[in-house]
Amino acid sequence: MRPVPRRRLLAGLLLSPVLTTGCFASGGEASEEDAADGSRLRVALAFPPAENLSPYGADATLLSRLGVTEGLTELDANGSTAPALAQSWTRENDRTWLFTLREATFQDGTAVTPAAVAAALTHATEAKPVPAALAGVTLKAAEADGSRVRVTTGDADPALPLRLSSPGLAILSPKAYGSGESGGGGGGGGGKGRRPDPTGTATGPFELTKLSGTTAATLDRYDDYWGGRAQASGIDARFISDGTARTNALRTGQVDIAEAVPISQAAALDEGTRHETATTRTTSLLLNTKKGPFKDPALRSAARGAVDTSVFAKDVYEGYADPGAGVFGPAVTWAADKRVKPAGRAGAAEPDGTSVTVATYDNRPELPEVAQVLGQQLEKAGFRVELEVREYSRLESDALAGKFDAFVAARNTLLDTGDPVSVLASDYTCDGGYNLSLLCDQEVDGAVAEAEGLSDSAKRQQAVMDAEAAILGTDAVVPLVHQQIITGVRASVQGVVFDPYERTLIDTGTRR
Structure with a gap:
């Protein structure tokens, strides 16, 4: 008896319905070999590899x-x-x-x-x-x-x-x-x-066989996968950072699946090929607390006060997002009832023409528009703003090194571990490995450490929200919106995983 694929744990609301057969890369019909052994999936991903x-x-x-x-x-x-x-x-x-x-x-x-x-x-x-x-x-x-x-x-x-x-x-x-x-x-x-x-050395249902720089990757089915043989014979992945180009690749039949479809392109897709998923992803403004103008808590307070989060949810994300409430948004269902009001914030200083560089990336197509609107809000408050937009793999190292005054990033808060304490430790503590605001605050570190040590679920959740309040109190981060994501899937494809944690897209049951 064939074993049940493990990723069917995400079945039900996460899987797309069974639909009809469609076209292949050549534009012709499926070959007899394809029909017997499963067709290859063509996937457009938003983020090229940053580290091989x-x-x-x-x-x-x-x-x-x-x-x-x-x-x-x-x-x-x-x-x-x-x-x-x-x-x-x-x-x-x-x-x-x-x-x-x-x-x-x-x-x-x-x-x-x-x-x-x-x-x-x-x-x-x-x-x-x-x-x-x-x-x-x-x-x-x-x-x-x-x-x-x-x-x-x-x-x-x-x-x-x-x-x-x-x-x-x-x-x-x-x-x-x-x-x-x-x-x-x-x-x-x-x-x-x-x-x-990871070439040929992992354990999943698909084996990486070739990486073509930052443009493409080839994967073949791993027939001895412990969770059962995948229905697709392989995956041809293309890394397309431009959101419009990803969407067009789907519309013209060049790919079967396109992740992170821009909101501006959503209406161009037929309703049956457009799939919205509520996620734990938050788009935030992160302020460099280590050097530059935002080392001053009073200027960070002024920047926070300049931001109107409702504009981003309504106008930039066209309703595919909620206004920023904290590090954790509505998808973290217990957060709202346990949220604590930040205390001890510095009073706002007059920006008085202070120049700041705000950076973001274009792999997520809404972010440059977010940064532009944000720049307008900051300039209205008295800052002088210079925007810098790059592809993410060309930006990350500079952001982590603190080469920008501010950074607009979209972060899935439960992506790394599923544990909200871990993302706080990674992103906001002195030793955090993804600390884009370069925050190092003893009160924050203490609050995160206290949450890490609790095993009781309710107490741990409350400690998480206490730590969130300590982080927000530094004004190192200004939550802007809590997002939904749009995935484009051709009508010929079934079994795509619409994962709110954004860890899984293709599994053993994905096929066309």
Whole structure:
């Protein structure tokens, strides 16, 4: 009997309905071989690889969305932890967990063993910068008895199984790290901080076989996938940062699936090919607190006061968003009832012509318009604004280095781990790996640390909102809108995953 594909955990409201057969890349009919063995999927993605498809940074989500990589756990449709490479887990004590592995193989044919898993997790802890899911976390992994892996954290981490679902903590074979041996208890070859190569070394239903720079990638079905043979024979992915070009590629039959369709292009798609998904993604203005004019809390306060969030939701996003309420929006269903009003904000200073550079990227086509409207609001308040717009892969390193005064970014707050505490640690603490505002505030660090140590769900959620209030009180971030995303899918395609966490797009049931 054929095993049930694991990604069917996201079934129901996340899967597209069964529709009719359509055209192929050549414009002709499906061949007999295609019909018997599954057709290839043609996908347009918004973000080109920024780090040669390293699984440790922004590229990790590209790999998970295409069905290449997976971790020990994953998120189910409700945002709870579900089995992936680990079929079960138990907590030995406050700092130690045991994960029992299922029988699976890497795409290079080697077995997924406790030693290989421990080595993969150890490499992740040594990556520079550290994966966002491990921000502020000390983690050690070692082979245990039988088919189990023991994972120990420096401090109690009640959310560890959720954390290990992060796309940035994908498990790859020893070959990916430049070592022919699994090693024991971590370590492995290849050297600290080395970027692993996911080509043919992951465990998902699709195997990366070729990466053509930042323009395209080729994936073939991995027939020995533990969760069942994928229905598509492979994926031809194109990286098209321009949203209009992505949409046109879908409309003209060049691709079957186009992610992140611009709102301005939504009306150009037939209703049956346009799919809206509420997400946990928030678009925010992040202010550089380390250097430049926004190092001054009073000027940050002035910038926050200049922003009218209702304009972005109504005019820029045309109703496909809600006005910014905090770091976490309406898709985090418990947040509103527990939200705390920020305290201790600085009084606003007069900008008096202060010059600021606001940067953003055009992979998400609404962001340049957001930045333009934002610039107008800031100038009305007395700032002088220079806008800088680039493609994301050419912008990220400069943003993390603090080369801009302000940065407009769209961030899925539950993407990295599914744990809201983790995104706060990654984005807003002194040691955070994705701290675009370069915030380093002892009160914020203390509030996040307190939330990290709580295992009771209700208390942890309230601590999250207390930490959110401390962050908002610094005016390092101004939430603008909480978004929906639009995915374009040709009528010939079924089984696309409309994931509110934006981790999965293609699974074993996606086909045309």
